[in-house]
Amino acid sequence: MDKNKQILLAKRPKGTPDKDTFKFAVKDIIKPRSGEVLIRTLYVSVDPYMRGRMIDAPSYVAPFELNKVIDGGAIGEVVTSESSHFSEGDIVIGGFGWQTYYTAKEDEVRKIDKDIAPISTHLGILGMTGLTAYFGLLEIGKPKEGETVVVSGAAGAVGSVVGQIAKIKGAKVVGIAGTDEKIKYLKEELHFDEAINYKKTEDIKHDLAKACPDGVDVYFDNVGGDISDAVFTLLNKFARVSVCGAISSYNLEKQDVGPRVQTVLIKKSALMQGFTVGDYSERFNEGATKLAQWLNEGKLSYEETMKEGFENIPDAFLDLFRGNNIGKLLVKVAEPSNE
Amino acid sequence: MDKNKQILLAKRPKGTPDKDTFKFAVKDIIKPRSGEVLIRTLYVSVDPYMRGRMIDAPSYVAPFELNKVIDGGAIGEVVTSESSHFSEGDIVIGGFGWQTYYTAKEDEVRKIDKDIAPISTHLGILGMTGLTAYFGLLEIGKPKEGETVVVSGAAGAVGSVVGQIAKIKGAKVVGIAGTDEKIKYLKEELHFDEAINYKKTEDIKHDLAKACPDGVDVYFDNVGGDISDAVFTLLNKFARVSVCGAISSYNLEKQDVGPRVQTVLIKKSALMQGFTVGDYSERFNEGATKLAQWLNEGKLSYEETMKEGFENIPDAFLDLFRGNNIGKLLVKVAEPSNE
Incomplete structure (x- = not known):
């Protein structure tokens, strides 16, 4: 047997x-x-x-x-x-x-x-991954039409859905990812407005500032670390940061240290909120229904x-x-x- | 003239x-x-x-x-x-x-x-200072009865009002301050449940953990820096951090660096929000009326x-x-x- x-x-x-x-x-x-x-x-x-x-x-x-x-x-x-x-x-x-x-x-x-x-x-898109993107973006990030949404880990399972939902909501979407293939995918397949290869840029802050001339209203953070430090310098007044993951830190053997965020948060009256998809478990049906609808309408791809x-x-x-x-x-x- | x-x-x-x-x-x-x-x-x-x-x-x-x-x-x-x-x-x-x-x-x-x-x-208490405490605590911290509220800069203009409003709301209040005179004031005059002299403790984390056996639900942060790092280690699930000030960093000549907060925020589904009192200017009358009422009722002192x-x-x-x-x-x- x-x-x-x-x-x-x-x-x-x-x-x-x-x-x-x-x-x-x-x-x-x-x-x-x-x-x-x-x-x-x-x-x-x-x-x-x-x-x-x-x-x-x-x-x-x-x-x-x-x-x-x-x-x-x-x-x-x-x-x-x-x-x-x-x-x-x-x-x-x-x-x-x-x-x-x-x-x-x-x-x-x-x-x-x-x-x-x-x-x-x-x-994936109809499961925990899609629901993570759905609730983390819409309940914390709350993108409004015309706002600028930055997503790190943008070509990953969660990030790619986040960017597409932000587009559905009428936001300008800027993705950050780490290979040319991913950048091509974000721009050509998912129609992100801008995509930055953080491994190829000499100055991520400069490239971000160029991609976000109106600053950053929503940051969906999958990675933490230096990339997030750079995005923080561009936050607008009343910006919202949805903290989903910090993959840059998961394998660190020493403490993850960087610029403290308090002063930026005060100056910008900005919000930063961590979450896990389980926080929204009572609303999974709502989220899954919406994701399936968008998928069937061709508004989401994966x-x-x-x-x-x-x-x-x-x-x-x-x-x-x-x-x-x-x-x-x-x-x-x-x-x-x-x- | x-x-x-x-x-x-x-x-x-x-x-x-x-x-x-x-x-x-x-x-x-x-x-x-x-x-x-x-x-x-x-x-x-x-x-x-x-x-x-x-x-x-x-x-x-x-x-x-x-x-x-x-x-x-x-x-x-x-x-x-x-x-x-x-x-x-x-x-x-x-x-x-x-x-x-x-x-x-x-x-x-x-x-x-x-x-x-x-x-x-x-x-002071009926002006910007009191309003800063009122809106920052109630709109971001949202303390509930029986929760633990930690305030740094607790004997200062804002902190002393924050702690008292948190007591009015039925929370357990722990203050952090830097002189014995302040500690005495917090405990004896303002009836804080616990007060910690951060300049006299050998291990702020240890003292905080002892003062907050049920963890920290709300942190009203006036100081940033090491003190806030210590409070972050005790945040409960769904904790709220109201970021009002970061006085520890205002005079630093180099960048303010410390442990990154992303991982804690994710693990605890915690919220961290900066603000300035002007964000609530349309509601100043409401706040000032309430503060004057509490003052007249003897629920607030200053x-x-x-x-x-x-x-x-x-x-x-x-x-x-x-x-x-x-x-x-x-x-x-x-x-x-x-x-």
């Missing part, structure tokens, strides 16, 4: 994680009991926030446990159902993470609609970087910190049986 | 201002024309924000001009009126600043009510540190950065004629 392959947290990384952060294990598949389903994993999501869970410090989600499966968003297919709510072949989503099989209680997963868009989008093979999940995760991927980074673990 | 004594900005300070930042001048008194009044200055306000106006950089108020009178809040008495709106002996408030006489257009000043409280309170003599204004201003004063720092320039 088939076995359940798992990827465990082998040790807590100091600095950038590497292959030794993880280890593989093989376990017997647990037969589902009444009220349970056995799921075969199809897609696994790898996300920057998972880096934070690898250390043992208080955060908004509990840290991963050593020698346990790395959990996180995943999509699978029901292969055996002992629940009246699920049938064999149902496609489900849940937080069962980096393993090839999972025996779930029926309330741990939910069915997803296969007809709206490819099922993998439920881990890109996926799809890696193949369970064994490649750790490397896909490490890719997040190499800055190579465009859009949502996923690993395809298996084919659905009916495709 | 009497002359108009003035204090001018002699040069823009680098680092801490000193006596050479200012120079004295004597001018003829300008006779009021139709629609104008001649005002004799009684009280002058000295405030930390004025330091920001001494440098030539974009801010929320224009920088002071070199060789011009330092402007700022002041109270005076009408000695000659060529306006139907004012009579001799009226007590008025305006931004005419550091000079013994001022010839004002009638819309530059407004009459104040001498009966509510001593007239000097209109530069302290003034009153210096005497026009010549001592620069030294009073420099005192702000020596951290010696409790409550509102004012200079009495002259006696009202009818007292």
Whole structure:
């Protein structure tokens, strides 16, 4: 009989994680009991926030446990159902993470609609990624028509959706990303007004000032660090900074230090607010409905970087910190049986 | 005839201002024309924000001009009126600043009510100082009953009002200040729940954690710097930080650098918002009415540190950065004629 392959947290990384952060294990598949389903994993999501869970410090989600499966968003297919709510072949989503099989209680997963868009989008633009962009931009950034919105990590899973929603709202959108391919994607595919390759500029402040002649009204921050320092120098009166991520700091071994923001915030009467998508969990239906509508209307597009093979999940995760991927980074673990 | 004594900005300070930042001048008194009044200055306000106006950089108020009178809040008495709106002996408030006489257009000043409280309170608890505390705490901090509110610069003009309003709202209030006299004032006069002398503690984080066993829900920040860094380590989920001032940084000659706040804001879904009292100018009446009511009900008390003599204004201003004063720092320039 088939076995359940798992990827465990082998040790807590100091600095950038590497292959030794993880280890593989093989376990017997647990037969589902009444009220349970056995799921075969199809897609696994790898996300920057998972880096934070690898250390043992208080955060908004509990840290991963050593020698346990790395959990996180995943999509699978029901292969055996002992629940009246699920049938064999149902496609489900849940937080069962980096393993090839999972025996779930029926309330741990939910069915997803296969007809709206490819099922993998439920881990991306129609899932947590899209909802992160939707609520973080609209509830904190609150872009108004004609305002200037700057997005860092702009070609990433969240940033690319943020920029497009800001365009829908009538804002001028400036993206910051780190490869020419990403810049091309932002300008040609997503129709950002301006896009800056921070790795190729000699003076990010200068390039930003040129791209934002009317200053910055909304900054959606995925990266923190020097890039955010530069954006702060351009904030307008009553600017809003939606703090979603700080990937520049996740692998730092020393304290992340930079210019203090207090004086800018006072001078500009500016707001800076951190959030996680879970803060808006009661409104997920609203957000998902709106995102699906925009997707169907052709107002939103998305890109996926799809890696193949369970064994490649750790490397896909490490890719997040190499800055190579465009859009949502996923690993395809298996084919659905009916495709 | 009497002359108009003035204090001018002699040069823009680098680092801490000193006596050479200012120079004295004597001018003829300008006779009021139709629609104008001649005002004799009684009280002058000295405030930390004025330091920001001494440098030539974009801010929320224009920088002071070199060789011009330092402007700022002041109270005076009408000695000659060529306006139907004012009579001799009226007590008025305006931004005419550091000079013994001022010839004002009638819309530059407004009459104040001498009966509510001593007239000097209109530069303090019933004026911009009180309004800064009122709107910054209630509109950004939004303390709820039972929450923990931390105030830095707690014995200062703004901080002492913030703490008292937070108590009125049913919060637990922890003050941070820098002398034993201030600590005694906060605990014994203002009934703060806890007060920490940051100059006497060996470990501010430790003392704060002890004073805030349930963490920090609201932080009203008057100081920035190391003290704020320490408070940030204790923020609760959904904490609000009202950024009013950063006096620790005003005299720094190099860039103000410290731990970046992004990661904390994300982990705690916390909000940090800068403001200046002018953001709420349309609601000043509401705030002033409420502050006067609380004052009359005995729910608010205030302290003034009153210096005497026009010549001592620069030294009073420099005192702000020596951290010696409790409550509102004012200079009495002259006696009202009818007292």
